[in-house]
Amino acid sequence: MSERKLNMNIFYQELLNIQGLEVEFIGNSQIFKESIRGFSINSKTIQPDEIFVAIKGDNFDGHKFVGEVIENGNEINVVSRQWYQENGKQFFRGNFFIVKNTLTALQKISQYYRLKFDIPVLAITGSNGKTTTKEMVSAVLETKLNVLKNPGNLNNHIGVPLTLFSLNENQDIAVTEMGANHKGEIAALAEIAQPDYGLITNIGPAHLEFFGSLEGVFQAKSELWSFLEKNSGCAFVNVDDPFLAVNIPAAKKVVKYGFENDADVTGKLLNIDEQGRAAFLVAGEEIKLKIAGVHNINNALAAFVVGRELGIEPEKIKHVLENFEPADKRMEIVKIKGLRIVNDCYNSNPASARKAIQTISQMQTNSNRIAVLGDMFELGELSEKEHGVIGEYIADFKNINYLVTIGKYSEFTSKAAEESGMQNVLHFEKKDELVKYLKSICKFDDIILIKGSRGMKMEEVTKGLMAIL
Structure with a gap:
């Protein structure tokens, strides 16, 4: 920043x-x-x-x-x-x-201060990939522009106003990540930040405790579209997302991007290497990502589209994306004693859990793939069902050899996996016991995914395992 x-x-x-x-x-x-x-x-x-x-x-x-x-x-x-x-x-x-x-005062003062500056603001929201996309976009834009961005994931009703207080006349653009778990919050943040550009990464089953359904998630996130429609803004639309593809905003300008459907900018997946890193082709540029996870090509394509729209040369965008490193605890690959730990502990919801499971299934190894999953929070009445669905999902991957779970609701994950025929499924109540078990089964060239919601503090499992290996 x-x-x-x-x-x-x-x-x-x-x-x-x-x-x-x-x-x-x-x-x-x-x-x-x-x-x-x-x-x-x-x-x-x-x-x-x-x-x-x-x-x-x-x-x-x-x-x-x-x-x-x-x-x-x-x-x-x-x-x-x-x-x-x-x-x-x-x-x-x-x-x-x-x-x-005082909170209302903070927001009112921040909105007043933002309007002092005649610089564009890009708002990024969505169910998954907000922070990664924000960081990718900012890194791309910084090759040519002076960029203000939210530090870390300070993306809420307090973090966004505080970020905008760092505006100054030397900056060319502000990139603001916007998070929400209740309807009306994106609309309020948009009124404060007054974005000229908007991007919704995707619509997924996150914060269902408060949104109620995927339709509820879309209604909340699309409050950004409503603001852009009323204020002659530009919307970047991921047409690979089923909700976004059929709800194109009536903004002054719309730039559609994707891999699977017709778009203004279309990418093509080329391959996935043994580390789970994807390469893709867009506008004649072949881009090989350093960050693991095939889902990150959507985040990277979004950064490419925004960068090109704002005047960044394609070769510069390619260089930035190929050297982009993941943020702490987000699909971070830690190599230790011949093991590869996929440290994806920052947060979890059903969509991101599926993507992480898919990633380790695509990573090459001659040994075992082990998934360690903690609870996914804020799913409300759907908690048991959604955790069970993840168990059924992981059981379909025959090359994932162990499932280890921890947490009140993750027990439904392990039970569903066992009922679906998966072997080597264990549930633990305590992290120290889980770590000891992992040590007992780990061997050279294993791939271990560790994932859970922020409140589960699954990084303690990562650190505990690394300490005793």
């Missing part, structure tokens, strides 16, 4: 005049003549002279740290009216911007 200048292009006094934001100020009005240096919601990482925004969530309340922040020298705070009425009198120092809701 581009480094933010010391001062932002906004003065303290402007916070009192943002449309739709009621603000009361108590403190030293001399600060109004000064420009703001930044915003922070974290009392531990706040930088000197940044504004502290005391966000209240379901399990935390930033207001508890206002005193600590002031004592450490950051005297300017955004706080709720209710908190100030109950606690404000005890503070003899500090400057307070008092609002009804």
